[in-house]
Amino acid sequence: MTYLIIFGLIAATLTTISILPQVIKAWKTKKTGDLSLAMYSLFCAGVLFWLIYGIVISDLPIILANTITLILACTVLYFKIRYG
Numbered sequence: 001m002t003y004l005i006i007f008g009l010i011a012a013t014l015t016t017i018s019i020l021p022q023v024i025k026a027w028k029t030k031k032t033g034d035l036s037l038a039m040y041s042l043f044c045a046g047v048l049f050w051l052i053y054g055i056v057i058s059d060l061p062i063i064l065a066n067t068i069t070l071i072l073a074c075t076v077l078y079f080k081i082r083y084g
Helices: 002-017 020-029 039-059 060-081
Strands: none
Touching: 002 060, 020 060, 039 060
């Protein structure tokens, strides 16, 4: 069972950090014109539901990954609304 948690944490880490370049670029350049408001809105909603699901089933990798991803994705969404 422990190897499943480790496997899940590795997968969660890789998918979570994949959004970091977009966050950094939006933060530095304050340019978000090419980003889709609809896509980031739907993505944030989907990640929120994954987080809720993870909490309900008490799955640590899902909870950790989606908490961090939700913060990062909502940051991009905020930049899109503010600078877009």
